[in-house]
Amino acid sequence: MSSKHAANAGHKWVYFFGDGMAEGAADMRDLLGGKGANLAEMSNIGLPVPPGFTVTTEVCTAFYANNRSYPDGLDAQLAAALDQVGAITGRVFGDPERPLLLSVRSGARVSMPGMMDTVLNLGLNDATAQALVKETGDARFVYDSYRRFIQMYSAVVLDVAHHLFEDALDDHKLGLGITQDTDMKAEDWRDLVATYKQIVQDELGEAFPEDAKQQLWGGIGAVFGSWQSARAKTYRRIHNISDDWGTAVNVQAMVFGNMGNDSATGVAFTRNPATGEKSFYGEFLVNAQGEDVVAGIRTPQHLTRAAREQAGESDLSLEERMPEAFAELTEAYRKLEAHYRDMQDIEFTIERGKLWMLQTRSGKRTTQAALKIAVDMVAEGLIDRAEAVGRIDPASLDQLLHPSLDPDAPREVLTRGLPASPGAGTGEVALTPEKAEEMAAAGKSVILVRTETSPEDIHGMHVSAGILTSRGGMTSHAAVVARGMGKPCVSGAGAIRVNAAEGGFEVAGRKIAEGDVITIDGSTGEVILGAVPMIQPELSGDFAALMGWADEIRRLKVRTNAETPEDARTARQFGAEGIGLCRTEHMFFEGNRVVAMREMILAEDEAGRRAALAKILPMQRDDFVQLFTIMAGLPVTVRLLDPPLHEFLPHKDSEFAEVAAAIGCDVAELRARASDLAEANPMLGHRGARLGISYPEIYEMQARAIFEAALTAGAQTGAPVTPEIMVPLIATRKELEILKARIDAVAAEVGKEKSASLSYHVGTMIELPRAALRAGEIAEQAEFFSFGTNDLTQTTYGISRDDSASFLNDYLRAGIFTQDPFVSLDQEGVGELVALAAERGRATRPDIKLGICGEHGGDPDSVRFCNAIGLDYVSCSPYRVPIARLAAAQAAMAARERDV
Amino acid sequence: MSSKHAANAGHKWVYFFGDGMAEGAADMRDLLGGKGANLAEMSNIGLPVPPGFTVTTEVCTAFYANNRSYPDGLDAQLAAALDQVGAITGRVFGDPERPLLLSVRSGARVSMPGMMDTVLNLGLNDATAQALVKETGDARFVYDSYRRFIQMYSAVVLDVAHHLFEDALDDHKLGLGITQDTDMKAEDWRDLVATYKQIVQDELGEAFPEDAKQQLWGGIGAVFGSWQSARAKTYRRIHNISDDWGTAVNVQAMVFGNMGNDSATGVAFTRNPATGEKSFYGEFLVNAQGEDVVAGIRTPQHLTRAAREQAGESDLSLEERMPEAFAELTEAYRKLEAHYRDMQDIEFTIERGKLWMLQTRSGKRTTQAALKIAVDMVAEGLIDRAEAVGRIDPASLDQLLHPSLDPDAPREVLTRGLPASPGAGTGEVALTPEKAEEMAAAGKSVILVRTETSPEDIHGMHVSAGILTSRGGMTSHAAVVARGMGKPCVSGAGAIRVNAAEGGFEVAGRKIAEGDVITIDGSTGEVILGAVPMIQPELSGDFAALMGWADEIRRLKVRTNAETPEDARTARQFGAEGIGLCRTEHMFFEGNRVVAMREMILAEDEAGRRAALAKILPMQRDDFVQLFTIMAGLPVTVRLLDPPLHEFLPHKDSEFAEVAAAIGCDVAELRARASDLAEANPMLGHRGARLGISYPEIYEMQARAIFEAALTAGAQTGAPVTPEIMVPLIATRKELEILKARIDAVAAEVGKEKSASLSYHVGTMIELPRAALRAGEIAEQAEFFSFGTNDLTQTTYGISRDDSASFLNDYLRAGIFTQDPFVSLDQEGVGELVALAAERGRATRPDIKLGICGEHGGDPDSVRFCNAIGLDYVSCSPYRVPIARLAAAQAAMAARERDV
Numbered sequence A, B: 001m002s003s004k005h006a007a008n009a010g011h012k013w014v015y016f017f018g019d020g021m022a023e024g025a026a027d028m029r030d031l032l033g034g035k036g037a038n039l040a041e042m043s044n045i046g047l048p049v050p051p052g053f054t055v056t057t058e059v060c061t062a063f064y065a066n067n068r069s070y071p072d073g074l075d076a077q078l079a080a081a082l083d084q085v086g087a088i089t090g091r092v093f094g095d096p097e098r099p100l101l102l103s104v105r106s107g108a109r110v111s112m113p114g115m116m117d118t119v120l121n122l123g124l125n126d127a128t129a130q131a132l133v134k135e136t137g138d139a140r141f142v143y144d145s146y147r148r149f150i151q152m153y154s155a156v157v158l159d160v161a162h163h164l165f166e167d168a169l170d171d172h173k174l175g176l177g178i179t180q181d182t183d184m185k186a187e188d189w190r191d192l193v194a195t196y197k198q199i200v201q202d203e204l205g206e207a208f209p210e211d212a213k214q215q216l217w218g219g220i221g222a223v224f225g226s227w228q229s230a231r232a233k234t235y236r237r238i239h240n241i242s243d244d245w246g247t248a249v250n251v252q253a254m255v256f257g258n259m260g261n262d263s264a265t266g267v268a269f270t271r272n273p274a275t276g277e278k279s280f281y282g283e284f285l286v287n288a289q290g291e292d293v294v295a296g297i298r299t300p301q302h303l304t305r306a307a308r309e310q311a312g313e314s315d316l317s318l319e320e321r322m323p324e325a326f327a328e329l330t331e332a333y334r335k336l337e338a339h340y341r342d343m344q345d346i347e348f349t350i351e352r353g354k355l356w357m358l359q360t361r362s363g364k365r366t367t368q369a370a371l372k373i374a375v376d377m378v379a380e381g382l383i384d385r386a387e388a389v390g391r392i393d394p395a396s397l398d399q400l401l402h403p404s405l406d407p408d409a410p411r412e413v414l415t416r417g418l419p420a421s422p423g424a425g426t427g428e429v430a431l432t433p434e435k436a437e438e439m440a441a442a443g444k445s446v447i448l449v450r451t452e453t454s455p456e457d458i459h460g461m462h463v464s465a466g467i468l469t470s471r472g473g474m475t476s477h478a479a480v481v482a483r484g485m486g487k488p489c490v491s492g493a494g495a496i497r498v499n500a501a502e503g504g505f506e507v508a509g510r511k512i513a514e515g516d517v518i519t520i521d522g523s524t525g526e527v528i529l530g531a532v533p534m535i536q537p538e539l540s541g542d543f544a545a546l547m548g549w550a551d552e553i554r555r556l557k558v559r560t561n562a563e564t565p566e567d568a569r570t571a572r573q574f575g576a577e578g579i580g581l582c583r584t585e586h587m588f589f590e591g592n593r594v595v596a597m598r599e600m601i602l603a604e605d606e607a608g609r610r611a612a613l614a615k616i617l618p619m620q621r622d623d624f625v626q627l628f629t630i631m632a633g634l635p636v637t638v639r640l641l642d643p644p645l646h647e648f649l650p651h652k653d654s655e656f657a658e659v660a661a662a663i664g665c666d667v668a669e670l671r672a673r674a675s676d677l678a679e680a681n682p683m684l685g686h687r688g689a690r691l692g693i694s695y696p697e698i699y700e701m702q703a704r705a706i707f708e709a710a711l712t713a714g715a716q717t718g719a720p721v722t723p724e725i726m727v728p729l730i731a732t733r734k735e736l737e738i739l740k741a742r743i744d745a746v747a748a749e750v751g752k753e754k755s756a757s758l759s760y761h762v763g764t765m766i767e768l769p770r771a772a773l774r775a776g777e778i779a780e781q782a783e784f785f786s787f788g789t790n791d792l793t794q795t796t797y798g799i800s801r802d803d804s805a806s807f808l809n810d811y812l813r814a815g816i817f818t819q820d821p822f823v824s825l826d827q828e829g830v831g832e833l834v835a836l837a838a839e840r841g842r843a844t845r846p847d848i849k850l851g852i853c854g855e856h857g858g859d860p861d862s863v864r865f866c867n868a869i870g871l872d873y874v875s876c877s878p879y880r881v882p883i884a885r886l887a888a889a890q891a892a893m894a895a896r897e898r899d900v
Helices: A003-007 A027-046 A059-063 A075-087 A126-138 A139-158 A162-176 A184-205 A210-227 A232-237 A289-295 A307-312 A323-341 A367-379 A385-391 A394-401 A433-441 A455-463 A477-485 A539-552 A563-573 A584-588 A593-602 A605-632 A655-661 A669-679 A689-694 A694-719 A733-754 A769-771 A789-797 A805-813 A829-845 A859-866 A878-900 B001-008 B026-044 B059-066 B075-087 B126-136 B140-158 B162-176 B186-204 B213-227 B230-238 B290-295 B305-311 B323-340 B367-379 B385-391 B394-401 B431-443 B453-464 B478-483 B541-553 B563-571 B584-588 B591-602 B606-630 B651-661 B667-677 B689-694 B696-717 B733-754 B769-773 B788-798 B805-813 B828-845 B860-868 B878-898
Strands: A015-020 A052-055 A102-108 A118-124 A247-253 A264-269 A281-286 A344-353 A354-362 A414-415 A418-421 A424-430 A446-450 A468-470 A487-492 A496-499 A505-508 A510-512 A517-521 A526-529 A559-560 A578-585 A636-639 A726-729 A761-764 A785-787 A849-851 A873-876 B012-017 B052-056 B101-109 B119-121 B246-253 B262-270 B280-287 B344-351 B356-362 B411-415 B420-422 B425-428 B446-450 B466-469 B489-490 B496-499 B502-507 B510-513 B517-522 B526-529 B557-561 B580-581 B635-637 B724-727 B761-766 B783-789 B849-852 B873-876
Touching: A015 A027, A015 A075, A015 A126, A027 A059, A027 A102, A027 A247, A027 A354, A027 B761, A052 A102, A052 B394, A059 A210, A059 A247, A059 B478, A075 A247, A118 A139, A118 A210, A118 A289, A118 A669, A126 A139, A126 A264, A139 A184, A139 A210, A162 A184, A162 A307, A162 B230, A210 A247, A247 A496, A247 B186, A247 B420, A264 A323, A264 B557, A281 B689, A289 B635, A323 A344, A344 A517, A367 A385, A367 A394, A367 A539, A385 A539, A385 A878, A394 A859, A414 B305, A424 A468, A433 A446, A433 A455, A446 A455, A446 A496, A446 A517, A455 A584, A455 B026, A468 A477, A468 A517, A477 A487, A477 A878, A487 A517, A539 A878, A539 B502, A559 A563, A559 A878, A563 A605, A578 A584, A578 A873, A584 A593, A584 A605, A593 A605, A593 A669, A593 B230, A605 A636, A605 A694, A655 A669, A689 A694, A689 A733, A689 B805, A694 A726, A726 A785, A726 A878, A733 A761, A733 B510, A761 A769, A761 B344, A769 A789, A769 B788, A769 B828, A785 A829, A789 A829, A789 B186, A805 B689, A829 A849, A829 B262, A829 B769, A849 B385, A859 A873, A859 A878, A873 A878, B001 B411, B001 B510, B012 B563, B026 B052, B026 B101, B026 B246, B026 B356, B052 B075, B052 B101, B052 B140, B059 B213, B059 B246, B059 B849, B075 B246, B101 B213, B101 B478, B126 B140, B140 B162, B140 B186, B162 B186, B213 B246, B213 B828, B262 B323, B290 B305, B323 B344, B367 B385, B367 B394, B367 B541, B367 B849, B385 B526, B385 B878, B394 B860, B394 B878, B420 B478, B425 B431, B425 B466, B431 B446, B431 B453, B446 B453, B446 B496, B446 B517, B453 B478, B466 B478, B466 B517, B478 B489, B478 B878, B489 B517, B517 B584, B541 B878, B557 B563, B557 B878, B563 B878, B580 B584, B580 B873, B584 B606, B591 B606, B591 B667, B606 B696, B689 B696, B696 B724, B696 B733, B724 B733, B724 B783, B733 B761, B761 B769, B761 B828, B769 B788, B783 B828, B788 B828, B828 B849, B860 B873, B860 B878, B873 B878
Parallel strands: A424 A446, A446 A468, A468 A487, A559 A578, A559 A873, A578 A636, A636 A726, A726 A761, A761 A785, A785 A849, A849 A873, B425 B446, B446 B466, B466 B489, B557 B580, B557 B873, B580 B635, B635 B724, B724 B761, B761 B783, B783 B849, B849 B873
Antiparallel strands: A015 A052, A052 A247, A102 A118, A102 A247, A264 A281, A264 A344, A344 A354, A414 A526, A418 A487, A424 A517, A496 A505, A505 A510, A517 A526, B012 B052, B052 B246, B101 B119, B101 B246, B262 B280, B262 B344, B344 B356, B411 B526, B420 B489, B425 B517, B496 B502, B502 B510, B517 B526
C-alpha cells in the first residue's frame, strides 16, 4: 500500500442513505453523482428509499489517478455501510440465512449514455438462493432472479456476450417444447442457472463468482471501468464534459417488483413531458422488475384512471388496481415536485404492496412543455420569474420557431450535411435560382440545390422552401443568408455532386433529377428522398410571457442583422431592438441595380463611376427609408459596401455574353476587367474600407443615400432617425480618419441642401486582429465598435469559413475543436481580442457603444461572453432574436450570481 | 498679442554664431536644424564662418501652432542678433551708407527636398545698391547681384513665376544684340533691375519691397511656408519625418565669391564619395556665387592639381590658382573631418582672397565608399569598429550583392512594378517556364514574364535572369522565390497584360513578343525595353572586415531560408549560421516527385496515399542529407508540408489531360478531385498542420525522411545532426500535441530500426493571431517558436499578400501605410502579437528558442525589433544574410546605448 494511498485513509469515500436520513443531499451532485444525490435527498425528506450508500466520484478519480487501484480506507467504509444497510433490512450481505441482495448502479454528475446502467440481485449464489426460497416460498421467483443476475452480471461485469444466454434460454425452451418464459417452472430456471454458469466457465475459463463480496467489487469496478468506455468518452467530448469528473456508484438493498401480483414497478413524470400539462403521467407493470418496463416485451399500463380512460384501454390503472400504493405514490410525487420545484422523472417499485422510490430527477421535456411548466410554476408560486427564465435552454427555442419533421414519420435519408439553418423544408429540386423562380411562380415548393451559393443567387433563395449546398460551412454564404431569411438550409453535404449540365445531382450512386421531391432538415443536416410530414410551430402565450420576463432581466440589448423590409419586420416581431448590421451589398444584386453596379465597376474613371452610382442612389435611399420606417425609434447600423467588386461580375463563361449585352460593353473588356479584379484570397482582398479608400465615390453615394433617407423617414414617421454608419474592415486609425472625414463632408452637404441638421454616428467593425489591437487609437475616430466575429474568427484562426468544411470534422473528432468556432465564439482566442479591444476602446472613449454582429450574436454561450465583457448589445439574424433575448437574460442572472 | 504668446516672451528663439564663437553647437540639430548646428559648430572650432544667427525650429512649430503668427520676443531677439552681426562686419542692415547684406536659408533636422533653399543678397534696394557701388567701385557686380536678388526673392518669397524674369533678360539681350550674360554691362543690369521691379508690380499689383526689414521677414516667412509645401509634405510622409519637427532659418552676412578674379566659390568632399578613396575632391568657380556651381552654365574646375592632371585638364586648379586660400581650405577640411570624424561635404566662398566656410555636413556616399571610409577611419584611429559598423546602412548592402543598371545609361521605361527582388536582369521574354527552359538551354538569357507565378514555375524561374509578373505584391510567390534565388524580380506591374495565347504581352498600348529583349530593375521596379548596360557587384576586403566586426557585436543569430543545396551554399558563404526555414513543399514540384504527389492526392484511401508517399520518401531523404551536409554543425529547421493540396494539381484546362496521362488516372476523376479540393481562400484553407491532422501519413513520411537523413549525414560528416522539425499553421495547443506525438513515434521507430539515438527538437510556426495569443499553452508542446511574419501579417491585417497590389499604392499615397507591411514589420500591430507570444512562450518554457523566418528577417527595422524583444535569431533569404548580420549588430549597439 503506497504512502499516497495511506494519506487518504481518513477521507470519507462512502455516503450512507435510507430509513429517513442520509449523509448526502441533493446539492452534493458533484461528489455523489445525480442519482446518489437524489437518493440521499429523497431519504432526507422522508420518502421510502431502499437503504444503501454511494461510493463517491472521488473514488473514481483516485482509481484512475492511481493506476486503477482503490484508495485506502474504502474497503472498511464500504463494509461499515453494508452493515448499516443490513441493520435496517435485518439482513446480512452474503449471509446464507438472511441474505441481503443489492443493486449496483452508476451515477455521474450528469446522465451519460455509455455508462454501465445497473446490476440487480447482486449477492445471489447457490446458498443465498436456497435461503431466499425458504424465506419467500417462491422458488420460481428466486431462480428466475438468479439467472437474470448471472446474465446481467456476466454481460456488464464479465463481458460475456449477451446472446449466449439468450440462445441458451431459447434452447432450453425448445427442449421443453414451450415458447413463453411464463411457462418456465422453478426447476427449469434452476437448470438454466447451471447452464449459465457453464457458459461463463467456458467463455472465461473460470467459474462465475459465488462470493458476494467478490461480486460487489466486480460491480463497482465495472461502473468505474465504464467511465472510460469509448461511447462514454465520445459523449463527454461532444458535450464538453471533463474526463476528471468521474462517476459515483450507488449500492442499494434490492426491492422486488416481481414478487407476485401485489408487486409492480413503474416510471412516471409529475407533469406531461410532451405538452407540460399538469397531469401525472407514466406507466407500470405488475409483477415485474424495472428492466421489463424498458424492454418493451410486455405492454405497460397507465398509472391513472383518467389516462387509461382517455386511451380507451381496459387494463386497470395503478390507481384502480393498488389504490393504497397509488395514494402513497401520489403523496411522494407531489412532495418531490414541491421539494425540487421542478417536474420530476421518477422510478418506483411496489414490493408486496409497499412503495419504494428508486430514483428521481428533473424530467426531460419538449421546449413547449418546458415553457408551459415554467410559466405554470410561476403561477403556482413554486418558482419566481427569474427561475422560470433560467429553466429554458435558449437554443431549444429554435424548434418553436421553425417547422420540424414529424419524428415518428419514416424517411429515406440520402446523406447528411451540416445543420446550417434550422427548420425543415420539402420541395422539388431546382438547380439554378432562375429555375427556382420559374417553379415557384408555377406554385411549386422548391428546394434550391447548389454547389455553393453567391449573392447572385439571393432571388432564387428567396422563393425556395429550403437550400441545400454540397460545399461550405456553418457560416458559408448559403448558411448565413438562409438563417437571415429563417429558411432551412443544409450546407456542406459533401457526398452530393451537383451536375447542372445533366440536370440533377448524384448522391451515394443515386441520381436525383431537377423536379424530384426531396426534404431537408436544417436542424439535423439530413437530406431525405421524397416528402416527410411536418409539424408546424406554434408560439404560445407562455412563450410571450417568458420572453417578457427575460426582457425585464437582461442588460444586453438585442438587435438584428437585416437588410430587407421583410427581415426587419420579422425581427421586430421577435423583439429586436434595432438593426445591428444592415449589409448594404445585398441591396446591390437585385434587378437593374446589379447592372448599374457593373457599369460602375467597368467605368474607366471616377466620372464614369459617379454616373453609374447616381443610378443606384435613389434605390439605396428608398431601401433605407423603408428600413428606417420599420425601425422607427430604434437604432439602425448601416454597414457600407464590404465585398470585393469582382463579386458583382459574372464568374461563369456562359454568363459573360449576357452580362456584357445588358450593360452594353464588349465581352472581351468585361472578361479582362473580371480577370484584373480576380483575387487569390478575396476574403483578404480589396474590400471593405479598402474600397472606400480607392473609390471614395462609392461610400459618398451610400452616405448620401443614408442621410437623405434618414431625413425623409424622420419626417414621415415623426421619429427622428439617428443612423449609425459603419465602416467595415478597418485595420488602422488613419483609414477611419480619412473615411469619417468624407462621411462628415457628405453630411454637411446634405444638411445644407435640405436645410436640416443631421444627427448620426460613425463607427467601425472590429473584425481584424489588428483593429482589435489598435482599438485604442481607432476609438479616437469611432463612436461605436461592432465586433464582426465571423471575419475576426477567420483571421484570428486563419480559417476560411467557406473552406473549413473539409477539415472541420477531423478537428471535432480529434478533440481540437469542441465546437465549430464559427458557431460558438472561441472565447480564449478570438474572445481575448474582443475583450482587449473593448477595454482599449473604452479607455479612449468611455461612452463608446459596443456590440457584436457576427453569427455568434445568436449563440447563447457567446451571448454570455458578450454580457460578461460588458458589451452593450448583440445583433443576430431575425430568427435568433428570441434566443439571444433569453440567453442575455440568463447571462445577466449568472453575472449577478457571480457578483453576490 | 495673446497671453499664450506673451508667456513665450522670455524664451530664446534666436542663436548667434560667428567670429570664433556660437550660442549653438553640433548636437543642437533638433533645435537649430542640421545647417544651423554645423554653422555654430564651425564657428566654435574657429573656422571662418560669416557671422549670422539661427531662428530655431521652435519658432516654426509655434508659428503653425498659433495660426501662422510669430511668438512674442522673436522680433527683439532678431534685432539684437542683427546688431551683433553688424558689429562684427562693421555694417548695418538697411543702412544706406554701410549696408549689411544677408543670406537666408532653411535648415531642418534632416536635409529635405521641397524646402526653400536660399535667398541671397537680401537687404539690397536702390539706396543700398548705390552705397555698395560706392564702396566696391564695381557697379556691374552690384546691379548683377541686385537683379539676382529680385529674381530669387520674387520666385521663392513672392511666388512670381521664374520664367518671367528669364524672358525679360532674354528680351533685354535681344534688344542689345548680345547673347552672353558676360556681355551685359553695369547699366544693362541696372535697367534690368527696373524691368524686374515692373514685372513684380504687374504680377502682384504692388511694388517689390524696398524695406530691408520687410525683405528679411518675407524671407523668414517663406522658409516656414515651404515647410508645408506639397513636395516637403510628401517627402516627410515617405521618409517618416514628423510634421512637428519644423525647420530652422539661418540668416548670415553675405560674402561674395563673385567680387572679381580673386574671389571664388566651391563645394568639396573630404574624401571621394564614389570610391571612398582618401583624396580631397571637389570643384570651384572663379568669380561666381554658389548657385552658379549648381546651375551648370559654366564648367567648374578641379580643386587639386592632382585631380586636374588626372583629368587631363588645363584650367588651373584652386591649389595652383589661389595657393594661400587653398592652404586655408586644406587646414579647414582636415580640421572638420577630424572634428566630425566623418567624411564631410563642405561649401566655401573666397571673397577677395579670404576663405569663408558656408556649410559642412556628413557627405553622401556610395555603399562601396561608405565601407572603405569606415574601414579606413578605423585604421586611421578616427573611429572604433563599432562606430564603423554603425556607419553603414544595412539596406544599402543590397547594391553590393547584385548587378545594377548603369545609372548614366539611357533607357526606355515601359512601366513600373514593385521592386520585388533587387538587382537587374536583361534577357529575352519567355511566357512559360517550359519556354524559358528551352531558350536557356539554347544559351539565351531569359526574363520570365507571367501574370503570377506558382510553385510549378520554379524550374522556369531557376533558368531565368529575372522574373516579371503583372500581379502580386512584395511577398507574392514570385517575389519570395526570386529573393531566395537572388534573382531580380519586378512584381505587380499592373499595366502589363500577359497574353500567352498571342505569344506576348501588352503594356501601355505596346506589344512585346516572346523573344523580344527587355530589362528589369528589381531595385526600382522599372521594366525597360531592350538591354541596358550593367554594373557588376564586387565584394571588397572592406566588406569582409566590416561584416566581421558586425559579427563580434551582434547578439542575434542570423540563419537563412533555403531548401536547395545551391541556396544553402550561397547563404553559408554570406555567413548564415544555419537554416531557419526549409520549405519542404518546394521539394515536391520537381520531376517525377510531383507525379507521386499527385498520385497521393488522388489515392482513394490511406493505403494508397502511403504507397505514393513511399516513392517520395527516398527523394526527400536525399534532399535533407544534402542540406544537413552543407550545414554540418549548424542548426536546420525543416518545416513540414504547408500548402493546400490543390497547389499540386493542374489549374488550367489544357493541363488536365497531360497530367492525367502521367499519373495514369481518368481526366474526369482528376477534374473532380481538383474541383473538390478547390478553395475560396486557400491562404485560410486546408493546409499546414490541418493537413497533418487529416493525413497523418504525410507528416510521418516527412519526419522519417528527416530522421533517416540526420543519421546518414551525421555519420558522413562526423558532426551529429539535431534537426528542428517545425509544424506550420498551428492555432491550438492540441494540434501540436497530436502531431508532436506522431513525430516522436516516428523518431522512436527510426531509432529502433537503426539502433541509433536521435536528437531532435519539435516546434512550431507562430503565424496566426490565435497561436500568438495562446503561445503560453502552445509552448507546453513546442521547444521552439519561429514567427512566420508573412502569414501573421496577412491574418493580423486581413490582407492577402497576393492581392494587396491593387490597393497598396492607394494606401501609401494616403499615408495609411508608411511602408508595405510585408516588407517592414508592422511593429505596433503584428509586432504586439510577436512580443506577446514571445513573452507568453517564455513564461511557460524559459529556454524556448525564438526566431523569425518571415520575409521581415532581412529588413533592418524589423531586425532591430526582433533584437529588442529578445528573439534568438532571424532567418532570411540568402542574399539578405549580410544585411541581417549588419542590422543585428546595429540593433545590439542601439540596445546597449539605451541600457547605458
